[in-house]
Amino acid sequence: MQLAPLIERINLYEKLMRLDKPIGILLLLWPTLWGLWIASAGLPNLMLLWIFVFGTVLMRSAGCVINDYADRDFDPHVERTKDRPLAARKVSTKEALLLAGGLTLCAFLLILPLNRLAILLSIPAALLAASYPFTKRFFPLPQAYLGICFGFGIPMAFAATWDQVPPLAWALLVANIFWTVAYDTAYAMVDREHDLKIGIKTSAITFGRFDVAAIFICQLLFLVCMGTIGYWQKFGGAYFAGLGIALTLVGQQYHLIRERIPEKCFRAFLDNNYVGLAIFAGIVLDQFLRTPAWLR
Numbered sequence: 001m002q003l004a005p006l007i008e009r010i011n012l013y014e015k016l017m018r019l020d021k022p023i024g025i026l027l028l029l030w031p032t033l034w035g036l037w038i039a040s041a042g043l044p045n046l047m048l049l050w051i052f053v054f055g056t057v058l059m060r061s062a063g064c065v066i067n068d069y070a071d072r073d074f075d076p077h078v079e080r081t082k083d084r085p086l087a088a089r090k091v092s093t094k095e096a097l098l099l100a101g102g103l104t105l106c107a108f109l110l111i112l113p114l115n116r117l118a119i120l121l122s123i124p125a126a127l128l129a130a131s132y133p134f135t136k137r138f139f140p141l142p143q144a145y146l147g148i149c150f151g152f153g154i155p156m157a158f159a160a161t162w163d164q165v166p167p168l169a170w171a172l173l174v175a176n177i178f179w180t181v182a183y184d185t186a187y188a189m190v191d192r193e194h195d196l197k198i199g200i201k202t203s204a205i206t207f208g209r210f211d212v213a214a215i216f217i218c219q220l221l222f223l224v225c226m227g228t229i230g231y232w233q234k235f236g237g238a239y240f241a242g243l244g245i246a247l248t249l250v251g252q253q254y255h256l257i258r259e260r261i262p263e264k265c266f267r268a269f270l271d272n273n274y275v276g277l278a279i280f281a282g283i284v285l286d287q288f289l290r291t292p293a294w295l296r
Contacts, residue, residue: 017065023270051160075087142201147180
């Protein structure tokens with residue numbers, strides 16, 4: 001009899017952390033893995049790989065809890081979010097803050113084996129994640145801020161591997177900002193009418209009737225940045241093949257969003273997982289082919 005309430009609570013916490021919807025974890029994980037694989041020349045330390053993958057899950061979960069805490073008075077007025085645990089008042093604000101704090105503490109303990117620079121970079125990373133939900137109150141392009149949050153695993157990966165953050169890491173971060181603005185604008189198009197009513201700011205509202213064009217331009221800028229990085233680092237055909245697949249997927253997304261149908265916009269958002277995967281596959285294969293045979 002006592003087990004049922006505990007299971008119900010765990011299920012609510014799972015939904016609050018959005019573990020039942022792993023798309024956010026994947027979109028945060030891909031750029032982190034790009035950075036880790038490039039920084040390690042295709043041979044990432046297994047401990048570093050485990051730390052960054054598990055750390056991504058923890059920090060994304062904490063970010064979702066903080067986001068729902070910040071939006072707890074807005075979400076009940078939006079059809080898609082009205083049943084979230086905090087919006088439906090099934091979880092208290094105190095529980096949410098304790099959960100977010102616990103997840104953040106676990107993430108911090110996880111990175112303690114890393115070098116000093118990587119640990120220091122975790123501080124702005126945590127501050128970015130905690131402050132992002134509140135940017136929707138005043139910043140017309142919160143998606144750009146999210147791009148920094150979602151890409152901060154890149155400089156951390158280089159710091160953990162090289163004990164420094166080279167220009168290459170920041171270039172990858174800039175590319176990720178364009179990508180995040182693109183896919184999260186498609187996501188914001190789903191809730192645009194609700195966001196206008198409740199006063200939330202998003203790039204979908206800021207871009208207005210140019211939203212579809214803005215998404216396509218940001219995707220192209222993202223791919224141009226990644227292509228420039230590949231040329232700069234003298235990456236091979238496998239890397240550029242991954243970018244070619246990503247470009248094809250972006251073209252398919254354009255056809256999904258051009259009519260601004262919410263369901264299709266959401267599908268386009270989800271499909272960015274495959275964009276990230278295609279680029280990661282290209283990086284892995286390219287680095288593998290560049291690795292001396294005796295090291296494989």
